[in-house]
Amino acid sequence: MLENNKFISLVVPVLNEEEAVPGFLEAIAKAISDPGISYEIVFVDDGSTDATADIIRAQTLKQTNIRMVRLSRNFGKEAALTAGMDVAQGDAVIPIDVDLQDPPELIMEFIRLWREGYDVVYGQRVERDADSRTKRRSAGIFYNLFNKLSAQKIEPNVGDFRLMSRPVVDATLQMRERNRFMKGLFAWVGFTSIAVPYTRPARFAGQTKFNYWKLWNFAIDGVTSFSTVPLRIWTYLGLIVALAAMVYTFVILIQTFAFGREVPGYASLMVVVLTLGAVQLTSLGIIGEYLGRLYLEVKQRPVYIVREMTGFQKPGQNVDTTSFPSSTKQGAADGSHSR
Ligand code: UDP
Ligand code: MG
DSSP: OOTTOOEEEEEEEESSOTTTHHHHHHHHHHHOOOTTOEEEEEEEEOSOSSSHHHHHHHHHHHOTTEEEEEESSOOOHHHHHHHHHHHOOOSEEEEOOTTSSSOGGGHHHHHHHHHTTOSEEEEEEEEOTTSOHHHHHHHHHHHHHHHHHOSSOOOTTEEEEEEEEHHHHHHHHTOOOSSOOHHHHHHHTOOOEEEEEEEOOOOSSSOOSOOHHHHHHHHHHHHHHHOOHHHHHHHHHHHHHHHHHHHHHHHHHHHHHHHOOOOOOHHHHHHHHHHHHHHHHHHHHHHHHHHHHHHHHHTTOOSOOEEEEESOOOTTOOOOGGGOSGGGGGGTTSSTTOO
């Protein structure tokens, strides 16, 4: 039993969510009604162009446990989550979407299991009724493919919604890679974990920020940052093609010696040239995917840039906001959050 572990941080990435923020705050206040639990809500404004930041800033004045990190532009949900986790002070951290698709009612259950000794308690969607059939099917294919290719398995139908104990958060934050597939990073660190099944409802307000093209790129990011199998495929394919070429050469030689020279052969020639051309271009493309990511990593740019921090200097809170411009974030797991 971890009785003194009571402080929880909710990390909420938001992008143009002016319609969702008020309803979210209400739902959280209702869901965490236990007076024995203190919590903070860390909003990360991921470059919103609507009134989201103003609404949250107004709330930080009303409620002392609300804080906002405002990024200088849209860095994507993965970077926003990282920014929130970097500044979260809790003994446990829960990333949660603002659109109530991650039901706040599960938070108390997460905390209960955490106090029983689990380091990670993750929500697992048993039904995805709210998602379209295409989305469900493509998600299924992705989880299958990912787990075939990656040595580090991820649970199917598990999003970012989970509770992580402080040691797990610190371990996750040690990975400062730029290509941040959070689900994979969360899984990579290990620790004891347990699933809480839930039905994922539809968004209660606003619009989804992910279209299919974004999801497709997200899937490529996920696979390439956890597996090098796509690179290796070409070695084997190359060997197979080379073997076939050797056999075919042999056949042609025999034919030439036995029946003399044969001029017709345009069709077979074209087929071979085009097939090999396609194979080579695809393999170059895949190598390019990895090379491009390598290039981005090598540059060592910060994962995000902070434009504004609001609500952090509260009585009883000793967060040193001066240390936050993100270039100093390399060692976020330095234990400065001990309480
Ligand atoms: N989000 C973000 N940055 C982005 C895209 C999304 O911070 O570039 C936030 C968004 O405001 C929401 C959460 O991430 O709180 C999940 O986004 P959304 O509900 O659009 O995704 P879906 O549930 O449709 O997969
Ligand atoms: Mg959503």
